[in-house]
Amino acid sequence: MQPYAAWAIDWARHESGNMSAAVSLQKRLVVGLTMGITLLWLVATLVTGRLVQRELDEAFDSALQETAQRLLPLAILEIFNREETIAPQRIAPLNAQQAHFSYLVRDAGGKILLQSINATPDIFTARPKEGFTTTATHRLYSASALRTTIFIDIAEPLHYRRAAIWDAIIALLQPLLLLIPLSLLGVWLLVHLSLRSVRSYRDAIEERGAGDLSPIEAGQLPAEISPLADAVNHLMERLRCALDAERSFTANSAHELRTPLAAALAQIQRLHREAPEGPLQARITQIEASLRDLSRLSEKLMQLAKAEGGGLLSETPQDLAALLEFIVQDLRRSATAAIQLTLPAGAPVLATIDPDAFAILLRNLIENGLKHGTPEAAIEISLSSAALLTVINAGPVVPVPMLARLTGRFTRGDSGADGSGLGLAIAKTIASGVGATLTLTSPATGRHDGFEACVQFKIDTRKRIKAEFST
Ligand SMILES: Nc1ncnc2c1ncn2[C@@H]1O[C@H](COP(=O)(O)OP(=O)(O)OP(=O)(O)O)[C@@H](O)[C@H]1O
Numbered sequence: 383m384q385p386y387a388a389w390a391i392d393w394a395r396h397e398s399g400n401m402s403a404a405v406s407l408q409k410r411l412v413v414g415l416t417m418g419i420t421l422l423w424l425v426a427t428l429v430t431g432r433l434v435q436r437e438l439d440e441a442f443d444s445a446l447q448e449t450a451q452r453l454l455p456l457a458i459l460e461i462f463n464r465e466e467t468i469a470p471q472r473i474a475p476l477n478a479q480q481a482h483f484s485y486l487v488r489d490a491g492g493k494i495l496l497q498s499i500n501a502t503p504d505i506f507t508a509r510p511k512e513g514f515t516t517t518a519t520h521r522l523y524s525a526s527a528l529r530t531t532i533f534i535d536i537a538e539p540l541h542y543r544r545a546a547i548w549d550a551i552i553a554l555l556q557p558l559l560l561l562i563p564l565s566l567l568g569v570w571l572l573v574h575l576s577l578r579s580v581r582s583y584r585d586a587i588e589e590r591g592a593g594d595l596s597p598i599e600a601g602q603l604p605a606e607i608s609p610l611a612d613a614v615n616h617l618m619e620r621l622r623c624a625l626d627a628e629r630s631f632t633a634n635s636a637h638e639l640r641t642p643l644a645a646a647l648a649q650i651q652r653l654h655r656e657a658p659e660g661p662l663q664a665r666i667t668q669i670e671a672s673l674r675d676l677s678r679l680s681e682k683l684m685q686l687a688k689a690e691g692g693g694l695l696s697e698t699p700q701d702l703a704a705l706l707e708f709i710v711q712d713l714r715r716s717a718t719a720a721i722q723l724t725l726p727a728g729a730p731v732l733a734t735i736d737p738d739a740f741a742i743l744l745r746n747l748i749e750n751g752l753k754h755g756t757p758e759a760a761i762e763i764s765l766s767s768a769a770l771l772t773v774i775n776a777g778p779v780v781p782v783p784m785l786a787r788l789t790g791r792f793t794r795g796d797s798g799a800d801g802s803g804l805g806l807a808i809a810k811t812i813a814s815g816v817g818a819t820l821t822l823t824s825p826a827t828g829r830h831d832g833f834e835a836c837v838q839f840k841i842d843t844r845k846r847i848k849a850e851f852s853t
């Protein structure tokens with residue numbers, strides 16, 4: 383029989399392990415959304431920059447035009463008030479803002495009549511031409527008066543405009559310094575909170591014992607993921623049905639074998655008594671031994687079917703100490719060696735394990751101690767308050783490489799005792815089905831010989847508190 387339940391849980395664990403190896407959705411969203419926001423902001427900055435540039439150009443042009451038109455009458459007055467036209471006069475700017483501009487006052491032929499102190503004739507066009515002109519370095523505006531006989535050419539360096547546009551663009555980009563970390567943090571927080579339910583769902587899968595195929599509580603999963611949880615539960619349900627069918631077949635087959643085996647054994651025992659002394663007696667003894675082996679094997683197969691079943695966990699917590707005491711008392715009646723039992727004093731040791739499953743596990747471990755250990759030495763069984771069960775027996779040391787293999791099905795060690803090699807496999811399947819761990823050690827802890835089997839059960843503290851309050 384395949385351990386499908388264990389396989390299904392391992393698969394779910396493997397998949398949830400893969401989730402962390404795969405690219406994190408949270409990381410993807412954080413990086414993607416932040417990059418998207420940054421990109422959009424940059425595009426918005428670019429578009430706004432173009433608009434600002436246009437508006438600034440208009441504002442600068444109108445300032446240039448206004449200055450030219452204010453200066454022109456003053457310049458004409460100045461020219462006409464001069465006594466003689468000897469050399470073009472250089473006028474100092476009135477304020478710092480005017481220092482940006484330089485201007486020339488010329489006649490229609492291009493002769494300079496007046497110029498600002500910072501004016502360089504090279505930056506102007508050779509002949510006056512009304513309106514706006516842009517050169518490589520300057521923006522020029524030309525206006526005329528006195529029926530286009532006198533012209534004023536006013537120039538403004540382009541770098542003033544460029545500096546103003548850059549100032550605007552930098553001001554628009556500055557919020558990005560705050561926006562990028564804020565968006566990283568905000569998206570991370572949002573996704574982290576949104577995925578909280580997904581993480582609890584994953585934890586719920588991870589916490590399961592290998593035999594637990596009951597539906598997983600989906601909680602408040604996001605709408606996109608909750609169909610997945612439904613599909614998983616559906617799959618688990620189908621798996622459970624298939625496993626139940628297979629297990630009930632194994633259990634029923636083993637059970638059905640019981641009666642004919644018992645009948646055959648009874649017949650053989652009768653024959654044993656009735657048959658004359660001689661070789662026939664020896665053959666009857668052999669057949670009887672084989673029938674007993676067959677009967678034990680069918681018993682172990684039934685236990686294995688139970689171990690692989692889904693009902694290993696109990697709904698209410700069970701006191702392991704009380705169960706242990708009861709089972710040991712029962713075994714002492716037929717035991718060939720003494721059994722020493724040490725139980726924790728005080729509070730009960732509570733764990734959610736089905737009492738029948740606990741009994742099967744314990745019987746297999748004790749039966750091994752009785753069967754494979756030194757018969758004269760007592761078997762020591764103890765349970766700690768931390769739910770650690772230990773079964774120790776005296777006997778030859780089992781080599782470590784062999785120890786690792788003993789929990790496999792139909793695997794036997796060097797022991798001369800009878801057996802099918804299923805006991806430890808059953809114990810291990812039950813242990814992992816209830817979330818406990820089985821550890822085999824030889825020689826036993828603190829000794830030079832012997833064999834030690836430890837099972838660490840899981841205590842559910844929440845349930846423990848509840849149970850203590852109810853008692
Ligand atoms: N307490 C022990 N002391 C020494 N050897 C042990 C002990 N328990 C198990 N072993 C070794 O491990 C082997 C496997 O044990 P397991 O319980 O699986 O099978 P078994 O006892 O041989 O047969 P079965 O339990 O099916 O009747 C045994 O054959 C024995 O060699």
Ligand SMILES: [Mg+2]
Pocket residue numbers: 746749750801804805806
């Ligand atoms: Mg055994």
